[in-house]
Amino acid sequence: QVQLVESGGGLVQAGGSLTLACATSGSIFSANFMGWYRQAPGKQRDFVAQITRGGTTNYANSVKGRFTISRSIAKNTVYLQMDNLNPEDTAVYYCNANYVTKEYWGQGTQVTVSS
DSSP, X not given: OOOEEEEOOEEEETTOOEEEEEEESSOGGGSSEEEEEEEOTTSOEEEEXXXXXXXXXXXXXXXXXXXXXXXXXXXXXXXXXXXXXOGGGOEEEEEEEEOSSOEXXXXXXXXXXXX
């Protein structure tokens, strides 16, 4: 069982920045990929960004150029640097770890962007 713990959420004004962190109890290097998703009130959970085992990154079009996913293999932690935030980015952000046979989710961290 792998546990994921997100941190770094909070309230920020439009145009501001936040950095989320996802600490895992498992090896992130063993995962096929680590990702971030978000869910706004009344909406489905959407893909935000992912980083593969080889280090390749992918982003949703809505965050491309503003968000950056990175990782520390030594710390088993994945980060999401979010810049130029806007109110549409308000959501609960979830960390995801995809292994060969299972995937895991964190409990989520709230990000609120005020206009």
